[in-house]
Amino acid sequence: MSHGDTIPLHPSSQSDIDEIENLIYDSVPSGPATVLPARPRSPPRAAIPVSSSPFINSNIPPPSYQTATTSAPPKLPVPAVVPVSSADFSAPTGGDKRQVISSDAFGSPANTLTEPVWDTVKRDLSRIVSNLKLVVFPNPYREDPGKALRDWDLWGPFFFIVFLGLTLSWSASVKKSEVFAVAFGVLAAGAVILTLNVLLLGGHIIFFQSLSLLGYCLFPLDVGALICLIKDNVILKIVAVFVTLTWSSWAAYPFISAAVNPKRKALALYPVFLMYISVGFLIIAID
Amino acid sequence: MDRVQGTVENYSNPKTCFFHVFFKAAALTFYILSALFFSSFVIIFVVTVFLAALDFWVVKNLSGRILVGLRWWNEINEQGESVWKFECLDQESLARMNKKDSWLFWWTLYLNAVAWIILGIFSLIRFQADYLLVIGVCLTLSIANIVGFTRCRKDAKKQIQQFASQTIASQFTSTLQSAFSLV
Numbered sequence: 001m002s003h004g005d006t007i008p009l010h011p012s013s014q015s016d017i018d019e020i021e022n023l024i025y026d027s028v029p030s031g032p033a034t035v036l037p038a039r040p041r042s043p044p045r046a047a048i049p050v051s052s053s054p055f056i057n058s059n060i061p062p063p064s065y066q067t068a069t070t071s072a073p074p075k076l077p078v079p080a081v082v083p084v085s086s087a088d089f090s091a092p093t094g095g096d097k098r099q100v101i102s103s104d105a106f107g108s109p110a111n112t113l114t115e116p117v118w119d120t121v122k123r124d125l126s127r128i129v130s131n132l133k134l135v136v137f138p139n140p141y142r143e144d145p146g147k148a149l150r151d152w153d154l155w156g157p158f159f160f161i162v163f164l165g166l167t168l169s170w171s172a173s174v175k176k177s178e179v180f181a182v183a184f185g186v187l188a189a190g191a192v193i194l195t196l197n198v199l200l201l202g203g204h205i206i207f208f209q210s211l212s213l214l215g216y217c218l219f220p221l222d223v224g225a226l227i228c229l230i231k232d233n234v235i236l237k238i239v240a241v242f243v244t245l246t247w248s249s250w251a252a253y254p255f256i257s258a259a260v261n262p263k264r265k266a267l268a269l270y271p272v273f274l275m276y277i278s279v280g281f282l283i284i285a286i287d
Numbered sequence: 288m289d290r291v292q293g294t295v296e297n298y299s300n301p302k303t304c305f306f307h308v309f310f311k312a313a314a315l316t317f318y319i320l321s322a323l324f325f326s327s328f329v330i331i332f333v334v335t336v337f338l339a340a341l342d343f344w345v346v347k348n349l350s351g352r353i354l355v356g357l358r359w360w361n362e363i364n365e366q367g368e369s370v371w372k373f374e375c376l377d378q379e380s381l382a383r384m385n386k387k388d389s390w391l392f393w394w395t396l397y398l399n400a401v402a403w404i405i406l407g408i409f410s411l412i413r414f415q416a417d418y419l420l421v422i423g424v425c426l427t428l429s430i431a432n433i434v435g436f437t438r439c440r441k442d443a444k445k446q447i448q449q450f451a452s453q454t455i456a457s458q459f460t461s462t463l464q465s466a467f468s469l470v
Contacts, residue, residue, distance in 0.1 A: 120348050150363045158340060162333060169329050177328035181417050184332070206369045208361065 128156045135216040136251045149216075149255065152208050157215015160222050161187045164279075167225040171286040183282065190275045191215060198268050203260035213255050214272070220247035221276065225283045237284050245280040249273050299385040300353050307350040307392065310342030311399045314425060318406065332421050339425040346396070346432050354388040357443060359435040375443035396436070400429040 131153060161184060169180035195210040224244030228237045252272050260268045314335050321331040351357050356376035364370050376384075407422040 117349060124344075124348075152363070155340075162336075166329070166333065177417070180329040180332065181420060185420060206363055208369070209363060 124153070124155065127151060127153050131156055131212070132216055132219060135213060135255070136219050136247075149209055149213050152206070152212035154208065154212055154215070157191070157212055157218070160215055160218040164218060164222050164225055167222070167229050168282065168286055171225075171229050171283075173287065179286070183279075186275075187218065187279070194271055194275065197271055198256060198259055201260050201264045201268050203256075203264075203268060205255075205259040210255075210259075214252065217248045217252040217276075218279075220244040220251065221279055221283070224280070228283050228286070241280045241284050245276055248276045252276075297387070300388055303350050303353045304388060304391050306345055307354065308395055310338055310345055311395060314338035314342060315399070315402055315406075318421065318425075328417050332417075335421050336424050339428050342399075343428040343432060347435070350392060351436060351439075354384070354392040355436070355440075356384055357436055357439040359439040371438070373439040373442040375439065375446065396429070396433055400426065400433060403429060 131149065131151065135149060164187065165180045165183040168183045169176045172179040191211050191214040194214060195205070195207055198205050198210060199207070221241075221244050224241045227240040227244075231237070249272070253269065256268050256272060257265045317338060318331065318335045321335070325331055347359075351359075358374040360372055360374075362370050362372055403422055403426045407419065407426065410418040410422055
């Protein structure tokens with residue numbers, strides 16, 4: 001375990017985290033501590049709304065796939081737990097302004113291994129919402145796009161892609177299945193290929209982060225497709241798609257451009273725009 | 288609560304075990320039987336993939352924690368690097384884990400992946416690219432869970448060893464100290 005390594009955290013949370021860490025490490029020889037079922041790292045995301053910093057606390061346990069439904073809420077009997085993590089302490093804390101799920105700053109640091117099911121669900125749901133807000137909507141507090149989507153998750157993109165596919169499929173009067181399969185395939189494969197493109201251009205972006213980003217940027221196109229589904233006026237469709245297309249591209253732009261060398265920005269961005277434009281055409285052309 | 292010779296433990300978390308198996312079975316069953324009832328590929332796709340995604344979440348967040356006391360996730364640190372984190376219960380609690388629970392957990396995890404692979408082979412033989420998409424997604428989810436938990440388990444074992452040696456070392460030191468203080 002790295003003892004006393006100092007990762008610069010926000011001051012108000014640093015003390016909390018230090019205390020927790022010290023308690024854990026000091027108590028190791030004496031077996032599972034009654035000390036506290038603390039997580040070895042900074043508290044769960046959203047636990048410490050330190051400031052309005054945009055950094056989302058990144059130690060949310062399950063980054064990928066969360067769900068909106070709850071399964072059984074079993075009672076968790078395991079008492080004293082000392083979760084031991086193998087990795088370093090990386091803890092950019094700071095919730096953003098969103099709702100604090102677990103109010104446990106220091107009082108009762110949520111132990112993610114024994115937390116109630118409902119907490120997990122709520123935490124994951126709020127992450128989807130916060131990611132959406134961060135990526136798609138204009139955010140004056142967003143400091144560094146490269147760091148803003150640290151807290152990636154794939155549920156949001158999953159829902160958006162499926163929704164888009166369903167909308168397109170519904171709008172189609174024939175070959176519904178093919179439309180859906182094509183839409184889903186193109187978007188999923190497109191996201192993967194675009195990510196590889198950025199990586200091959202020497203960009204610094206995590207694979208899943210990029211997938212997550214491209215998926216969230218589909219949200220405006222979802223809205224556009226919905227509008228096209230409801231109203232069948234050609235002019236309206238073109239306008240709606242055009243607007244949402246620019247919105248999508250605008251949302252994706254800062255993240256991609258921050259990730260690559262400035263000289264290669266255009267090379268990285270062009271395929272992204274191309275993909276969104278082709279999806280836009282697909283939406284318009286469906287009848 | 289370790290096994291006494293002869294007594295058989297029951298599942299100590301029946302509800303979790305049930306859900307752990309339920310979503311997997313539901314996804315597989317729906318996929319297999321859907322051809323009989325639904326002609327629309329869209330419905331098959333969406334429902335199967337949704338069930339598989341739910342299963343992934345349940346295994347990763349619920350049954351992993353409850354049945355075997357393990358958890359894994361991915362984080363991105365300050366430097367923008369991706370870090371895989373593993374978390375496990377302390378040794379005592381791990382030892383107390385119900386053996387039947389963990390047996391069920393691991394076996395269904397592996398069997399699920401194998402089942403999807405077999406279905407994938409059938410799809411290949413029949414040249415149904417659409418269905419391969421479904422199978423691809425479901426397989427990816429299962430394998431992700433398998434890999435994650437296996438690494439987590441290895442990590443947990445390593446830590447137990449470290450912990451044990453640390454405990455022994457510290458006890459040894461304290462024994463020495465008390466011995467010297469007496470002299």
